[in-house]
Amino acid sequence: QLQLQESGPGLVKPSETLSLTCTVSSGSISSTSYYWGWIRQPPGKGLEWIGSVYYSGSTYYNPSLKSRVTISVDTSKNQFSLKLNSVTAADTAVYYCARQDFQYASGTYLRGGWFDPWGQGILVTVSS
Amino acid sequence: DIQMTQSPSSLSASVGDRVTITCRASQSISTYLNWYQQKPGKAPNLLIYAASSLQSGVPSRFSGSGSGTDFTLTISSLQPEDFATYYCQQTYITPITFGQGTRLEIK
Numbered sequence: 001q002l003q004l005q006e007s008g009p010g011l012v013k014p015s016e017t018l019s020l021t022c023t024v025s026s027g028s029i030s031s032t033s034y035y036w037g038w039i040r041q042p043p044g045k046g047l048e049w050i051g052s053v054y055y056s057g058s059t060y061y062n063p064s065l066k067s068r069v070t071i072s073v074d075t076s077k078n079q080f081s082l083k084l085n086s087v088t089a090a091d092t093a094v095y096y097c098a099r100q101d102f103q104y105a106s107g108t109y110l111r112g113g114w115f116d117p118w119g120q121g122i123l124v125t126v127s128s
Numbered sequence: 129d130i131q132m133t134q135s136p137s138s139l140s141a142s143v144g145d146r147v148t149i150t151c152r153a154s155q156s157i158s159t160y161l162n163w164y165q166q167k168p169g170k171a172p173n174l175l176i177y178a179a180s181s182l183q184s185g186v187p188s189r190f191s192g193s194g195s196g197t198d199f200t201l202t203i204s205s206l207q208p209e210d211f212a213t214y215y216c217q218q219t220y221i222t223p224i225t226f227g228q229g230t231r232l233e234i235k
Contacts, residue, residue, distance in 0.1 A: 046215065046227075047215055047217075048226070062222075062223040102219075109222045111221055112219055114162040114174055114178075114217070115174065116174040116177075118171035120170075121171050
């Protein structure tokens with residue numbers, strides 16, 4: 001059964017870079033059938049899609065975060081990663097990684113699919 | 129961006145009740161609509177994908193319907209473990225967006 005596990009620092013200082021890694025086990029990140037996504041949830045609030053990456057390195061980002069986000073993949077380690085720079089307190093959230101089924105990738109947009117399974121999530125607090 | 133609006137935002141119900149949660153998209157999304165259940169301190173769990181397909185392992189008391197802009201999630205007979213927050217999600221086009229959530233509480 002495929003499993004995902006987020007890892008990284010739980011505390012980041014304002015203006016610094018948040019870096020998280022998602023390790024995929026019992027399955028290959030190099031599957032042609034899936035993207036791999038990051039989603040976050042501020043405490044007590046709803047879900048926000050951050051972006052998704054294909055095993056080839058193709059990415060789609062939420063425009064609201066695009067200027068600060070980089071998502072990359074390391075197929076040799078079966079991992080994908082999130083970097084969010086210039087963080088503020090508003091970036092405090094539980095960050096989840098998930099496998100993303102999809103139907104169509106145009107290069108401009110991604111269509112279809114769903115997130116399943118998800119990692120357990122990691123709380124990242126931005127504070128000095 | 130496509131806005132997803134759920135109603136109600138919160139709901140109180142009793143074990144055995146039939147419950148319906150509604151999700152409306154700001155533009156047509158065909159059937160690119162998924163439903164998730166989230167319990168406190170846990171990751172969301174996929175219940176329904178493509179508007180009406182039941183995810184493997186999900187009890188049959190959960191069902192989804194709709195297309196275009198209006199969608200519903202129905203729980204036919206509430207069980208104690210169903211008290212949670214429910215989110216709809218559109219994947220018609222990126223950016224992927226979620227509804228604000230519906231909190232289902234015990235009456």
